[in-house]
Amino acid sequence: MAEITLQHLRKTYGKVVAIKDLSLDIKDGEFLVLLGPSGCGKTTTLRALAGLEMLDRGRVIIGGHDVTALPPGKRGIAMVFQSYAVFPHMRVYDNIVFGLRMRGVSPGEQRKRAEEGAELLQIASLFDRYPAQLSGGQRQRVAVARAIVMQPDVLLMDEPLSNLDALLRLHMRAELKRIHREVRSTTVYVTHDQVEALSLGDRIAVMLEGEIVQCDTPARIYNAPANRFVGSFIGSPPMNFLSGTLRTVDGRLTIERDGARIPLPPARKVTAAPADGTVLVGIRPEHIEVTAAPAPEALPGRVVVLEPIGAQQLLTVRVGDDIVKVSTPPEFQADAGQQIWLRFNPDRIRLMDAQTGAAILS
Amino acid sequence: MTLRRLGIYSAVVVISAWVALPLVLITLAAFSPREILYAWPRRIWPERFTLDTMLFFVRSAGVLQSVVNSLIVAVLTIVLAFLISAPTGYALARYRFRGRDAVQLAILATKMFPATVLSIPLAVAFIRWGLYDRLIGVAIVHATLSIPFVTVIVSSVFVGISYELEEAAMTLGSSRLQAFLRVTIPMALPGLAAAAIFTFVLSWNEVFAATILTLNNRTLPALIINSVVAAGAPLHYRFAGGFFMVLPALIIILLIRRYLLTLWGVTVR
Numbered sequence: 121m122a123e124i125t126l127q128h129l130r131k132t133y134g135k136v137v138a139i140k141d142l143s144l145d146i147k148d149g150e151f152l153v154l155l156g157p158s159g160c161g162k163t164t165t166l167r168a169l170a171g172l173e174m175l176d177r178g179r180v181i182i183g184g185h186d187v188t189a190l191p192p193g194k195r196g197i198a199m200v201f202q203s204y205a206v207f208p209h210m211r212v213y214d215n216i217v218f219g220l221r222m223r224g225v226s227p228g229e230q231r232k233r234a235e236e237g238a239e240l241l242q243i244a245s246l247f248d249r250y251p252a253q254l255s256g257g258q259r260q261r262v263a264v265a266r267a268i269v270m271q272p273d274v275l276l277m278d279e280p281l282s283n284l285d286a287l288l289r290l291h292m293r294a295e296l297k298r299i300h301r302e303v304r305s306t307t308v309y310v311t312h313d314q315v316e317a318l319s320l321g322d323r324i325a326v327m328l329e330g331e332i333v334q335c336d337t338p339a340r341i342y343n344a345p346a347n348r349f350v351g352s353f354i355g356s357p358p359m360n361f362l363s364g365t366l367r368t369v370d371g372r373l374t375i376e377r378d379g380a381r382i383p384l385p386p387a388r389k390v391t392a393a394p395a396d397g398t399v400l401v402g403i404r405p406e407h408i409e410v411t412a413a414p415a416p417e418a419l420p421g422r423v424v425v426l427e428p429i430g431a432q433q434l435l436t437v438r439v440g441d442d443i444v445k446v447s448t449p450p451e452f453q454a455d456a457g458q459q460i461w462l463r464f465n466p467d468r469i470r471l472m473d474a475q476t477g478a479a480i481l482s
Numbered sequence: 483m484t485l486r487r488l489g490i491y492s493a494v495v496v497i498s499a500w501v502a503l504p505l506v507l508i509t510l511a512a513f514s515p516r517e518i519l520y521a522w523p524r525r526i527w528p529e530r531f532t533l534d535t536m537l538f539f540v541r542s543a544g545v546l547q548s549v550v551n552s553l554i555v556a557v558l559t560i561v562l563a564f565l566i567s568a569p570t571g572y573a574l575a576r577y578r579f580r581g582r583d584a585v586q587l588a589i590l591a592t593k594m595f596p597a598t599v600l601s602i603p604l605a606v607a608f609i610r611w612g613l614y615d616r617l618i619g620v621a622i623v624h625a626t627l628s629i630p631f632v633t634v635i636v637s638s639v640f641v642g643i644s645y646e647l648e649e650a651a652m653t654l655g656s657s658r659l660q661a662f663l664r665v666t667i668p669m670a671l672p673g674l675a676a677a678a679i680f681t682f683v684l685s686w687n688e689v690f691a692a693t694i695l696t697l698n699n700r701t702l703p704a705l706i707i708n709s710v711v712a713a714g715a716p717l718h719y720r721f722a723g724g725f726f727m728v729l730p731a732l733i734i735i736l737l738i739r740r741y742l743l744t745l746w747g748v749t750v751r
Contacts, residue, residue: 170653171652171653172649172652172653191652191657191658192649192652192653193652193653193654193655193656193657194655197653198653198654199649199650199653201646201649201650203644203646205644205646205647205649205650207647207650207651207665208647208669209665209668209669218651218654219654219655222651222654222655222656222660223655266654270654270655276653
């Protein structure tokens with residue numbers, strides 16, 4: 121059990137900057153997800169934490185000890201690799217107790233911990249098999265068991281679900297959450313899958329180009345993205361962004377676009393008003409209501425396409441030059457080309473600076 | 483379609499015969515009684531077999547000693563070649579370093595100079611260094627010949643073993659060396675063994691350098707060549723010697739042929 125502090129990490133490969141200047145505090149027992157597109161530095165950060173990458177600069181502190189100069193085996197970590205990295209020339213049991221053997225744990229204790237780990241992962245019946253005789257999902261479980269029997273202070277996982285098929289991934293996701301609840305190791309989990317991040321993380325650190333863009337709870341990340349990137353990376357479909365003009369009308373902040381005026385709730389304040397009033401309006405598809413009749417606060421648009429996606433439908437609407445995605449109830453009907461009006465929930469609107477993309481509305 | 487198939491089959495028959503016929507004939511001759519070998523018209527099938535011819539060869543002066551010499555040279559060659567090729571192959575497989583391409587090119591470049599061209603200066607240099615007529619001298623030349631192959635094979639073996647496995651071992655408490663010894667080496671062992679066997683066959687069969695660089699301490703091929711060319715050894719000695727030379731390579735290739743194929747498959751890529 122240990123908290124982690126990363127201080128000003130920097131890592132470059134030649135001229136490529138993998139991590140710029142990354143600082144992060146992770147609480148004891150927390151499940152932290154590093155989320156971002158490929159090449160954002162999330163895996164490099166994890167590997168630096170594991171001691172598999174030498175940093176150019178910065179310090180890694182685990183449980184109060186500066187481990188920056190320690191090799192991976194002395195950091196109190198265990199890691200689950202994307203490829204599982206299960207040793208093919210060893211039976212499942214030998215794989216699971218490999219780390220315990222390296223530590224010089226007694227054979228009796230090895231057996232005990234391996235059995236506990238195997239029970240947690242439901243793989244006790246596979247002890248005598250070789251990895252080649254296992255399915256991908258089973259290999260994954262062996263890799264997790266091998267890490268957990270080490271009783272690590274910190275458990276690191278590098279996209280552990282990305283090589284599984286969709287159904288198995290869903291199942292293992294829930295399993296990992298259950299295992300974390302039982303083991304309670306501080307866990308750092310790397311993924312590019314925003315659904316995984318939202319479902320697993322106590323907190324999510326969204327990364328882009330070697331920097332943490334936002335680190336917050338899944339709810340805050342989803343509802344209050346810190347900038348345009350976070351909003352467009354998280355959610356399926358992602359947040360809509362439309363240009364608009366911010367004015368103060370009758371003492372209230374009001375967004376104007378295409379003749380519509382959307383007054384914002386009085387409690388909301390702009391942190392940095394742009395000089396010319398041009399802003400990006402961010403709104404999630406489920407926070408838009410479709411009406412057949414015009415209203416002063418509704419934006420006019422034309423239906424492009426309506427796609428049923430099970431529990432709801434996804435409506436694509438053209439508003440001026442922008443495309444807006446709207447979630448509608450399954451009974452909603454519309455024809456292509458039909459004129460409709462979109463009413464944005466003013467409580468759920470995010471405003472971003474048109475140039476920087478940073479959120480400017482509290 | 484049938485014509486095409488006919489062509490392929492004829493090619494197969496011709497190529498197989500090209501390789502197999504001399505082997506078959508030499509094997510038959512090596513176990514034929516002496517008088518049949520000299521009889522005219524010569525019979526293809528000897529009808530009578532004997533071990534006398536082989537025993538005559540094995541008991542000839544210097545043969546046993548040269549077999550021992552050949553074995554010593556082969557083992558030394560394997561040791562020398564692996565001392566250089568194994569780390570090189572590992573480095574080429576695992577690390578991106580400055581001069582990596584140059585190393586790969588240099589490995590190929592060693593194959594550009596025919597041994598014939600180098601033989602006289604080499605003999606002079608070896609005499610000067612006191613390596614002439616010594617087994618270690620022959621082993622050094624054999625190692626030089628085999629290093630390019632062994633490096634390529636070893637590197638392809640290590641490329642085939644994911645580095646993540648070593649990293650996983652390191653996160654589980656191994657040092658870099660322990661991870662290499664406990665994870666990579668056991669997995670690489672069949673490939674490394676194949677490379678060693680390949681080196682053995684190469685050294686066992688090498689005749690040119692061995693002949694030029696030795697006088698009294700002949701390896702087996704050097705001895706046979708010398709007996710045949712300089713002393714005009716009789717026919718049955720030649721056949722028995724030829725069979726004896728071919729034997730280890732045949733047995734080994736037979737044993738590891740499937741593995742060698744996959745190995746080359748990887749290497750050729």
